[in-house]
Amino acid sequence: MKLKRTVIAAALAALAGAANAQVSDGIIKIGVMNDMSGLYADIAGPGSVVAAKMAVDDFGAAKKGMKVEVVGADHQNKPDIGSSIANQWYDVDKVDAIFDVPTSSVALAVSEITRKKGKAFLVSGAATSDLSGKACSPNTIHWTYDTWMLANGTGTAIVKTGGDTWFFLTADYAFGHALERDTETAVLKNGGKVLGKVRHPFPGQDFSSFLLQAQASKAKIIGLANAGGDTINSIKQAAEFGIVKGGQNLAGLLVFITDIHSLGLQTAQGLIFTESFYWDLNDGTRAWSKRFAAANGGKYPSMVQAGVYSSVLHYLKAIEAAKTDDGTKVIAQMKKMPTDDPLFGKGSIRRDGRKIHPAYLVEVKKPSESKGPYDYYKIRATIPADQAFRPEKDGGCNL
């Protein structure tokens, strides 16, 4: 009996092997690298690993005879740590593709390593638009959002409704600089003015000093070019120092639903920002998000986690179509195929590695308008896919 079972298992394994002749070592290994314990852990963190595993299940990898394994690691928001994990994963652990990687400085480093080693890199968490601009790579796809999308969505909307003088509070690293640059461009293009900027160390804790400088500038809008815990504390302390009561408004340039959950609607109400995913968009997003929350301790997905799901799904489809897990070839295949999933709808991937889909300008509800936890956004405008991202010709990518 036991022998028979072994023989069947061996035969099945041989079959699976035959079907995936081009898959290196017979296993597709997906590495989800992000901040597992610091200020971005709720945006990405273990939730992104959950999302990746859901994508593997929904793709039906096991049924199709593909062996897919998901591993996770914590880059602690440090480029040196991220680089050494990437090297270790590619060289020793036989990881085929790296996903997520919030923190732009780390993502830029991992993108270079991935290009050198001919693997695949699908960025969901990082924001800098340079990933599909001057730092673009044939091995990298930038999936969920970028600083240009945020700046264009939020910056343009605010300038057009009268917020024409700006002061920036910027996280002092690649992401903050890119977000500030792209927003400044959007503000100037729409006829606004930038009165000043201050760069705060990352991560920060006390922003009152910087907020006072912003207050003194008399700008109508204080643009928060930071993220996660930094944005939360900035908003909270701005309320404390009477900045909004004094007639100035805050523009959260990168805000996630997890931040709003943490701030509470009382503090966050009225905030306007841009997202590329919200769980309550349609039946598809609602159904998926409820499944996700069930697997993620009740926490609803951020757009980064949704992006990890969507990118893993498309990556596996591309491997199935191209019959190889060679990084460069799979990325090329991914660009050839249109994307389609319940979270971001139909979309495509441009030659410069920019994934294209609609973006949403959202406003945080008043406490009285919300039906309960995570019922936080009103969709103010939908920015169509062809306008949501920087035109390919303006990015400076030479692919």
Next chain:
Amino acid sequence: MDTIFGVPTQALFGQLLIGLINGSFYALLSLGLAVIFGLLNIINFTHGAQYMMGAFVAYFLANKAGLGYWWSLVLVPLVVGFTGVIIERLMLSKLYKLDHLYGLLLTFGLALIIQGLFRNQYGTSGLPYAMPAELAGGRNLGFMFLPNYRAWVIVASLAVCIGTWFVIEKTKLGSYLRAATENPALVQAFGINVPRMITLTYGFGVALAAFAGVMAAPIYQVSPQMGADLIIVVFAVVVIGGMGSIMGSIVTGFALGLLEGLTKVFYPEASNTVIFVIMAIVLMVKPAGLFGAQK
């Protein structure tokens, strides 16, 4: 308007005041560390985690027991201080005969475990803690808008710091404590229960951290990481002030808060590092710290 190096003097006053507020936290936390190191010779790396626990217990009291901020100010130091007493009795007390390094490793490990447990349970974006209604709002000082709560932070922390200094340096109880660290055997011979005194001292140091945590809860998010980021700066403060020097840690805490405030105006990018630059310089010139006694 008058300017100093291109910065309006009015703005500078505001920044100095903010520096003083941050200095209040440095002073409160470094004071606890100094008390523990001065009397127990333990480098308490759990301090940041205990500060975080203070904020969390305040959050629990508000949300599970309906007890507000003022209750928390009294109850939280007692509750968290008691956990300190347990740690001291069960673990630290076994290490006094060994090198400093063992205490450091134990407390560091405990800090990682405590932070990990909270992170696992509550995530990292933090929980909101409401400002007490009595201290909401603020006043316009002409050169800046000062939230009432921040003014309270300075007053409360100065009071606690000076009170602690007074008890340790000027009262009979304080003299027992200081004597017990110099020569425990002799003090014991006078009929004073030295181990109990040391346990309570550790509990008190921890309570100070928890008190700072309650003070911080309405300003910052209550998050598992809140202490981890702060503790390194606070250690630098203690080193600059002189390990174990009570007055040193208070004065240095406030002074470095001011200095950091100034850096945020003139060169914000360096505001995270300036304290460590000072630390390096002080260690080169005066290895025992500004107020430390050369041993």
